[in-house]
Amino acid sequence: MPATGAPGKQPSGSVTTDSPAGAWSVATVVVTAGVTAFCLAMGLSALVPARTEIPGLPSAGQLTAVGLPAVKALFDLAAAATVGWLLAAAFLVPPQRSGVLDVGGYRAVRAASTAAAVWAAAALALIPLTLSDTMGRSLDVAMTPEWILRGLSVLGSLRAYLIVAVVAALIAVLARIVLAPGWAAVLLAGAAAAMLALADTGHSSQSGDHDVAVDSMIYHLIGVTVWVGGLIAFLGLARQRVKHLDVVARRYSAIALVAFVVVAVSGVANAWIRIAYLSDLWTTPYGRLVLAKFVLLVGLGAVGWWHRRRTLPAVSSGERGPLIRWATGEVLVMAATIGVAATLGRTATPPPSGAAPSDIAxxxxxxxxxxxxxxxxxxxxxxxxxxxxxxxxxxxxxxxxxxxxxxxxxxxxxxxxxxxxxxxxxxxxxxxxxxxxxxxxxxxxxxxxxxxxxxxxxxxxxxxxxxxxxxxxxxxxxxxxxxxxxxxxxxxxxxxxxxxxxxxxxxxxxxxxxxxxxxxxxxxxxxxxxxxxxxxxxxxxxxxxxxxxxxxxxxxxxxxxxxxxxxxxxxxxxxxxxxxxxxxxxxxxxxxxxxxxxxxxxxxxxxxxxxxxxxxxxxxxxTEIPLLIVLIALVAQWARSDQREADRTDRQADRDSDAELNAYNRMLAELAVRDHDRPDRRVEP
Structure with missing residues (x-):
């Protein structure tokens, strides 16, 4: 893996460029998407209560009720942007022949650094909000050090957000000094690992069949972040007019297709576990949000199909306008989907059917x-x-x-x-x-x-x-x-x-x-x-x-x-x-x-x-059977190695008419003559 370098020496290379302001105008789209996700999650959470309030029990208050899903939506979008920009630097943008990031890749890791900083801040904000919601305490109480330390000791979700905050902060710092795709891939792996900490929280840890729920949530989280974040990064690269944009388009198109299938299958599996009856889809708030998310997902799939058929082929001929316009709209729809998903994660699931599960279950x-x-x-x-x-x-x-x-x-x-x-x-x-x-x-x-x-x-x-x-x-x-x-x-x-x-x-x-x-x-x-x-x-x-x-x-x-x-x-x-x-x-x-x-x-x-x-x-x-297999494999390898060496020697002998063997025989003959001519070397009978 090539070494990192100082960011002060910006790599040469592959942007045929708009002006700097034009190249980074995609930031406006990302900010608009963040505002969309934030506001939609806040509005939906005000309309769809997380649970039925029980008189006499403490309540977290309206600020927590609407603030938690709103900040969670911003958290999800920042995570996607971080993963997407790192994905672009590591795999989408071809590096220079020297192995160093070109200008497009360099700008991608710098954008990932900014997104990771927002991600870390949102993760830290979610700790008191989640604590307030779980414990039924007002937000000002949940923000005190005593309550936060107590919550971290008993709630896995809070520890997960703390892990994400630490990892995101490290990415925000390290992405500033990365100049090689390999190291960008390491940061990408770190971001994906941080997402895994969230798979075992929320509904996934509480539902029946939670082993399947956690597994499907792993696929869902990674699929969504790669799909949404990859599109944000691709839109940014298109605005920068990077060289080999057609190569970038083909690579992202393949990744997006796989991500769409993964998101669709894992989303259906996750919802199926929590829906007791089919009628719950239209008779419960949770089910209606699932349907809304499904409709948005189908719409995004249709737009993705349009991209593959119409806009991506046009990129090869240098026409970027349709791609940028459609990708901008797709990012905004994705932001709306993230807003719905953030509200869905806090909405109470339909009551289960059947007998109470056993301790084993x-x-x-x-x-x-x-x-x-x-x-x-x-x-x-x-x-x-x-x-x-x-x-x-x-x-x-x-x-x-x-x-x-x-x-x-x-x-x-x-x-x-x-x-x-x-x-x-x-x-x-x-x-x-x-x-x-x-x-x-x-x-x-x-x-x-x-x-x-x-x-x-x-x-x-x-x-x-x-x-x-x-x-x-x-x-x-x-x-x-x-x-x-x-x-x-x-x-x-x-x-x-x-x-x-x-x-x-x-x-x-x-x-x-x-x-x-x-x-x-x-x-x-x-x-x-x-x-x-x-x-x-x-x-x-x-x-x-x-x-x-x-x-x-x-x-x-x-x-x-x-x-x-x-x-x-x-x-x-x-x-x-x-x-x-x-x-x-x-x-x-x-x-x-x-x-x-x-x-x-x-x-x-x-x-x-x-x-x-x-x-x-x-x-x-x-250990006996594996040891026997390994010994057989080693003996076979050594036998093949000896045979290859013998074949090499034979081929060399055929090429030079056994010159090496003849030279060796001449040396032995000379030694024999020398010993015969020296009486002191003779052995008397």
Missing amino acids: LTLGYDLDGPPTFWSLLTQWRFDWVLGTAALVGAALYLVAVRRLRQRGDSWPVGRTVAWLLGCAALLVATSSGLGRYSAAQFSIHMIEHMGLGMVAPILLVLGGPVSLALRALPAAGRGQPPGLREGIVSALHSRFSRFITHPLVVFVLFIGSFYAVYFSPLFGTLMEAHLGHLLMKVHFLITGYLYYWVIIGVDPTPRRVPPYAKLALLIGALPFHAFFGLALMNGRNALAADHYNRLGLPWVTDLVGDQRLGGAIAWGA
């Missing part, structure tokens, strides 16, 4: 039908909307890439395809079968899932060689053309971050150390308390396992060459740490995450420590 979001058996683990699936979707999408994209290679006459090893598909299947089974269903409720099942995510799936995925496939399937940028996705992958492989993260000692510490850091600290109990924490733990084990086995047996190119003996040392060196980890669990006397498991109160788990010891035995004995 309240904690996990779903019920468990008795103790786990081989048959129930095999058949009682509950699809993981994050990792299960990743497994299916990963398999589909891999097959598309293989098909593209074969269509142009290139071959791809069948074994790699089989390994990748088996890895995707292992990921799907570990997260979406009965293993995934019971893993959040029982430690021994959780350890089976952990071994599958941390060892089995990563080994198979690494053997699939996805990076090599991508580099062969993706088109290379022609001479004089802006770099594309293939060039971005190559740049990432050669970045300093990749060299650091794939250092043998680093991957060893990440892979082994995470076992002890997660399970033998309070972190495990904290992560198990919420679905989002459990999800983050699964993603962590999958990524660290992939990095570890990529360095040891990866068929993909790595940023640094690791000799075979070092790979073997990495593999053998992990064995005692694995064994000690399993033995420590088997000999433990205190149950890990006891509060979580006691709250579930599974009738078939009467001894938490006993189930934990079973999990330790699984961890201790589950």
Whole structure:
């Protein structure tokens, strides 16, 4: 990843320019959009009460009632603008050949800095407003330090807003010194991570099936911010007359199409969970807001289709007027949608139907039908909307890439395809079968899932060689053309971050150390308390396992060459740490995450420590099969390496008529003659 540089030296490059005022007149559109979202949320919240006031109970007051959704709308729009401008700098605007941001990208990160400052301020303002609304206290009381500290200690939503405020403030500062797309991508990842903290708050954390609600909210938040923010950034780039605007248009068009589908599907799924009866859509305030949001979404989809058919092709011929006019109107409609969504997030959902949920359903979001058996683990699936979707999408994209290679006459090893598909299947089974269903409720099942995510799936995925496939399937940028996705992958492989993260000692510490850091600290109990924490733990084990086995047996190119003996040392060196980890669990006397498991109160788990010891035995004995697979892969790699070296030697001998061998034979002959001529070297009988 190229280094950052001082912002005082503005990059040269790609704006063919309007005047500076004209280039940044999109700021007027953004401010208008912010005012629209703010006012619409305030007006709707005055018409649609969040809940029925009960006499005798404290009330937050009208200022909180209308101020909370209004500030939330501004918060959402600022988040979208931050993400959109960072997306533009990292992926939409082609950098210079040197890898440094051009003028368009530089202006994008500066705009992201301004948007992030507004985002941070809105997040801080939401802390007392949310506290006032939740506790039923007036805003002046909720703004006192004593109440804020008390609220932060008990309310996850307040902690989430504090996390967002800190991350947004860091982005606002760091975006001022970023001059490389790679670092813009790092800031973009930080912004996306901050959005995840909000997925487990509000309606998502309180509804039934809240595991599905949280997963769908993750998709919804990221999809909305990328779609809306990307359009704001694209409009700004069009006003700047950046070079390669047609390339930017094609890239944003593809991203916007995916984002629209994600937003539509996740929005329907999220609303479906909270709507008990179909009639709730038109008989309750919540349902009517859902319908209003749906109508606006359909309208935005129609406008997006118009863009793809009419305005985007005109960009290639240099005609920007229709694009700017339609994009300006689309941004304003998006702002109205954000205003409706902000009010929707505070409006009470329709009353649920059916019997009261069990303690298990309240904690996990779903019920468990008795103790786990081989048959129930095999058949009682509950699809993981994050990792299960990743497994299916990963398999589909891999097959598309293989098909593209074969269509142009290139071959791809069948074994790699089989390994990748088996890895995707292992990921799907570990997260979406009965293993995934019971893993959040029982430690021994959780350890089976952990071994599958941390060892089995990563080994198979690494053997699939996805990076090599991508580099062969993706088109290379022609001479004089802006770099594309293939060039971005190559740049990432050669970045300093990749060299650091794939250092043998680093991957060893990440892979082994995470076992002890997660399970033998309070972190495990904290992560198990919420679905989002459990999800983050699964993603962590999958990524660290992939990095570890990529360095040891990866068929993909790595940023640094690791000799075979070092790979073997990495593999053998992990064995005692694995064994000690399993033995420590088997000999433990205190149950890990006891509060979580006691709250579930599974009738078939009467001894938490006993189930934990079973999990330790699984961890201790589950390393043999992955170790055998890795050893076979290493031996096969070394055999192929020796064969390639022998073939290289043979080809060299054919080219120079065994010149190296003949020179060696002449040297031996000369040594023999020299020894024969020197009596002191002779051995007397």
